[in-house]
Amino acid sequence: MGDMTVITESRITSVVRAAEALLSHRAGSAVVLDDPEDLGGSGRTTVVRVRVAQNPLSLDRSLVIKALPEHEDPQAFHREIASYKYATALPNESRPGPQLIASDSDLRIMVLSDLGHGRTMLEYLAGVDPVETSRAVSAWGQALGRMHAATVGGEGDFLALLRRGPSGTQGRDILRDEALRSIDSVVGHTAALDVVVPDQVVESLRAAATLFDEGDHRAFSPSDVGPENILLNDDGVQFMDYEWGGFRDATLDIAYALVTITAQLPPRTSARATDLEVSMVDAWRSEVHSIWPALAHEREMQRKVLLARQLWVWLSTVWMLPSDPEATDHADAEFDVADFGAAGFTHDWALHTNDPRVIVSRWTDLAAAAGRAGDDEIAVFATAMGVALQRIWLA
Incomplete structure (x- = not known):
């Protein structure tokens, strides 16, 4: 030592x-x-x-x-x-x-x-004051929306800055690459888990992956906008990590924030997760609805955020599964906790977790969000995934 x-x-x-x-x-x-x-x-x-x-x-x-x-x-x-x-x-x-x-x-x-000392969003989410937590989450959503609104149309300027770097450093988006890789394994992993994956779900995952390269709501993203990287100080909300930053559809950011919130909530407040999600989305939308008026329609808003959210939940699950989908079949064998994270992903993202309870909870939350959005196919699939992972990881 x-x-x-x-x-x-x-x-x-x-x-x-x-x-x-x-x-x-x-x-x-x-x-x-x-x-x-x-x-x-x-x-x-x-x-x-x-x-x-x-x-x-x-x-x-x-x-x-x-x-x-x-x-x-x-x-x-x-x-x-x-x-x-x-x-x-x-x-x-x-x-x-x-x-x-x-x-x-x-x-x-x-x-x-130096942003100073402040308090991280992790502290607010773990706090005992529900009003303080709700205000912090709303501020997080507003800051995300202000950043998105201010950067719409700026992709050309960002790409010009990227081109000043060494040749070959311009195009790669590591989360995009990981997302595409994870989608390639959908059929294998779901079959091994004995879960039926509807064609519509596979298609929606592929549609979500296109949001890295296109989409109706393109804006700048620091990339990892989870609570670990959010600081609140005297100047407001600050995003602390721009590694792998770039332009993408902004619904990927708001969905990423939603997926990473609940893992940080103490059990006594987890029942308030839906209220916090609504607070965050409403605060974000208040900053962007003037430039993206389609998001003023509640059902359209829920549909687009759900599309991105499903991708993040799926990706975080694949990071917890063995690289070989056939190794996921535990119907006749005990599950070895040492297999967690066998896909070998090493980057320190807020999305990444080695806690199986967090992944199961994300599928449960996704099913609830799909129900609110009226998407029965995703709701049924998410419920089945949660049950299957609960069985092999937590039973």
């Missing part, structure tokens, strides 16, 4: 020194950074808050440095830099998160404005 601590401290020190050099070069005179505070990160990422001790640039009193390993595939870094540059250029009231101060592509390092 001592060696691990030394390595971590050494990495933090090297990241801080690199940021100092980057800012000093930009200023033309020395910038000194002090009092590094390790903010964690997603494992491979180093995130550090620092105090600006010597400041010729009139920088904020504190900054955040984010660094990826130098050997990392540059694709994620350049997509994140393009996302920060794009978002930084937005008006203050529509800017979804921190500003990009400086970056170095060779060192895989970026310096960001």
Whole structure:
């Protein structure tokens, strides 16, 4: 454990020194950074808050440095830099998160404005005050809608920023790739689970996957808009992670938020999940209905969000299943919990979980949402999936 601590401290020190050099070069005179505070990160990422001790640039009193390993595939870094540059250029009231101060592509390092301490959405969802939680969720929905409304029509500008990166870093959307891969396994996995999947459900999953590349409601998305990446501070709601950001149909974002809310609710408040979902969707729609008037129609709104939600529930389930669908057949064998996550997905998304209870709950919630939207096929399929997964994972 001592060696691990030394390595971590050494990495933090090297990241801080690199940021100092980057800012000093930009200023033309020395910038000194002090009092590094390790903010964690997603494992491979180093995130550090620092105090600006010597400041010729009139920088904020504190900054955040984010660094990826130098050997990392540059694709994620350049997509994140393009996302920060794009978002930084937005008006203050529509800017979804921190500003990009400086970056170095060779060192895989970026310096960001410090959002401060605030409270994460996880804290609000786990809280005991239902009014406070509801207000936070509504604020989350409104911020998402403001960002979407402010970025409609901006895809060309974002793609121009992406093209400034190394050749080959422009097109990949890792969640899109994962979604398409997961849909290819629908027939195999459902057969192994002894669940009948209607053709309409497969078609709707494929239709949902096209929302990454087209759709009627295209806007900028940070990509992972789950509660872990939402901070509420004095300036309002902030989105903290732009890795794999890009343009897609905005209903994918609101559906992603809905799917990732309920796992964070304590059992005593889980019965309020539907009320929180309604609060979030209504708050989001209040910000976007003027540019997308079709969403003012309740049934149309529910149908479109349901389409995207089904895809996220399916994808998070596939991440929990063995890569080989035939290995999912447990009718005559005990299920080994060690098989969870056997598909090998390693990215740290809010959507990803290794808790089978969360997945079963997502299918139950999807069935309820499909019922409210009047989609009987998805409702019946979602119920059957929940029952099948309950049987092999939790019985």
